[in-house]
Amino acid sequence: MFKTGPIIHQDISPCFLYGALSDEQFVIARNTADSAFRAVGRNAENRMLPFLEAPFNEECIEKAESVVSHFRKFESVLVIGTGGSSLGARTMTSLLQSWVMADNAFPKLYFLDNLDAEIFWEIMSIVNPKTTGVIAVSKSGETAETLIQVMRCIEYWSGIIDIGTLSEQFLFITEPKNNFLRKIAAHFGIKCMDHPTNIGGRFSCFSLGSILPPMIIGFDVRKFFHGAASTCNQIFLGRLRAPIDGAALALALYNTKNIRTHVFFPYGDAFSSFTFWCRQLIAESIGKNGVGFTPVYGMGPVDQHSQLQLYMDGPDDKLFTVLFEKQVARERLSPNTWDFLPSLRPFAISAIADLVSAQCNATCQALMKKKRPVRILCVHVLNEQTLGALMMNFIIETLITAEIFHVDPLTQPSVEIGKKIALDALSKR
């Protein structure tokens, strides 16, 4: 059964307890965030935000299902794509990868999302083209990192398998436009599936190119969609204020404390890819016209031992979002084994999950005592449903923040400048 009702819990009270922010400062920002939220609601009603509708649409799941079993036959699947054409899929996959790889039931997924000659050729030396599928995802079909890796793969595969069977192993997901990926597909007879033209990369986590790779390794996408759709409903029905209050908090801190940095500090490795996805969402959607928040990634507890000193005692210019999953104790303790070291009794009588939870709490308390603004986002368990809820929550929070700062969240015009310079330089070789 799917759980209904809010499945994520946000607590912003730590910002007020020790005076990082006053109630009055927050209330002013909350009024602004409320009217920005109403504007987002109007845009949604006018169907200008199709990605909010995406998790209500099973058609996309059915399209993915039509090719999932084909790709499950391979030993390995390479997923080529970058930015929003990879981060959503990676985030979903990271929930499963560890146990899936352990039982070998599904292909091993390799994400070629960065471009690195060493890693690319290392992966080529590991996989067997005869038993490896390739999925390339690019909305534009024109992204340099994606194209060059697709081209090298086709050359490499052609040297080993019959070129006529490339169509069996390759699949491209791209807009239905006459882009480079489509042209390559037409030339080699490779199957193409449509990426929605009206949904940009970082908002495409509920679209085919993002859901297909995790589905190949057993991700339950229906639960994921349900988590996102029910959270979307809760928010627009006024039953979940988390994204509105999150945006209000950021605005209040921006105005009163000049805060421009947003540190994500999750406890739980499974949050790691999610945080990278959030980073693109916040950076590309809001960072324009001289405004924006610089998203910073940390991971607890490990980064307590690298970044926390700065966060506690360095410049007071950051908002901290601590993400926490209530981890369950998995071990049977045998405290008597450690009777010879009485000082270690706290660890002898506690599970690893208990220590993680205590450390998360301690970090929040310590930051609060230093009057650093902290909000805590907690899920009971990080699974497909809560991940969908979290992603929807941050998408809506980002839309509200963009509305507050009068920037268009759907574009990233400045990224194009560098792309053009790189392409011009290569063309002159």
Ligand SMILES: O=P(O)(O)OC[C@H]1O[C@](O)(CO)[C@@H](O)[C@@H]1O
């Ligand atoms: O899906 P595409 O068109 O290959 O784009 C990949 C990524 O590149 C960008 O356009 C710019 O970095 C991102 O917004 C996008 O997610």
